[in-house]
Amino acid sequence: MRVHAVGISRSDRDVYLGRRPVPYVRYPVTPGHEWSGTVTAVGEGAPASLIGRKVVGEGLRTCGTCAPCRDGETTLCTRGYAETGFTLPGAMAPTLLLPARLLHTLAPDADLTAAAFLEPAACAAAAVLKASPLPGSRVAVIGSGALGLLAAQLLCAFSPSELTVVGTSPDRADVSRRLGATAYRTWDRASGLADFDVVIDAAGGTSSAHTATSLLRPGGRLVLTGIPVQGAERLDPAQVVARQLSIGTAFGASSGAWSYAVSAFSAGRLTPLELLTHQLDIDEFGRAMELTDSGDPRVGRVLLRP
Known part of the structure; x- marks a missing residue:
């Protein structure tokens, strides 16, 4: 090539x-x-x-x-x-x-x-497919980098009732909304968020996975993607079990996720x-x-x- x-x-x-x-x-x-x-x-x-x-x-x-x-x-x-x-x-x-x-x-x-941009889009697609959101779901994405925002745009195809992006800087609010987010919050304003059906952690920060579990409703689904930083805060197994949370992971992109991302791009959805x-x-x-x-x-x- x-x-x-x-x-x-x-x-x-x-x-x-x-x-x-x-x-x-x-x-x-x-x-x-x-x-x-x-x-x-x-x-x-x-x-x-x-x-x-x-x-x-x-x-x-x-x-x-x-x-x-x-x-x-x-x-x-x-x-x-x-x-x-x-x-x-x-x-x-x-x-x-x-x-x-x-x-x-x-x-x-x-x-x-x-x-x-289709390689990070394929990785985002892997996380979205693992999350399996239903139409009308309340969905949150942690991370306002390329992986998180591409995941947010792909999630729009599932017609969520709410799609919130949580990021580090208020400067990412406009691009988040252009890519389909219905709301944008910075970490310091995320304390009131709760009861989401699906959360995708695309930040991989020291505490992002732990925070993601607190955003979920009982029985909600969490997908972790990317390589977490060294020393990331551990999840509490007792909380995960008691609240019956489902946790999935996505590392890289399978051939199926690639096909999905390329199709979405070709259809103008990305x-x-x-x-x-x-x-x-x-x-x-x-x-x-x-x-x-x-x-x-x-x-x-x-x-x-x-």
Whole structure:
């Protein structure tokens, strides 16, 4: 593929700073797992019809033959962890080589800049599908980063009666509402929230999972996604059992979650360009990392152009 654009996430920052857990990175590595591009050549056995197609691609290099893969749970592949941009060369380069079976083709008129957000959208889709919200549900998302806001937009398709996003900065209120939230609260104003049917924790903070359980009604469902920070506050099993809470997790995105996210994007139900604030050339990689690590609420998603 000729790479059109590549996004930068917290995981890329952790790779750059040497903070990613050892099993999930292998140095030296070319980073870049959020990308879009165009197929320029195919190898033996891959259909020639792919040449010229706009595409995105799954990052996890799964075997496709073990029991979890055959059940559709490709993120649980028993072959072990291997992922583009972390243990294998990524997209922060002019070209990227990927197994054809991991590609998802896009419409000829698809916006490749927006499509570069489909990897985090697929991860958000995995969390939303695990949450299984019903129409009319009261739903909350903890986290106003890309993962949380993309989850919020996908949740809109389930017609919730209320969709509240809880974030760290009041500056994220407008974009949250544009992406479908009916309300936005900062942490210091979240104490009165309660009785939600579904909560997705997309923040992975030190206390976000524990806080999420307090937002749920008895019998509610919590989904944890992303990699929690070290030292995160533990959940109280007695509270979970007594209130009969259901807890699910989502790490990465299965092939099914990818298909769901790509379909939502193609149907116009995902508009991820709302999250984009900076586009830089690849030789500005250092500045891109500084922006991503700045903590400035005005900095949304940063894209590099290889």
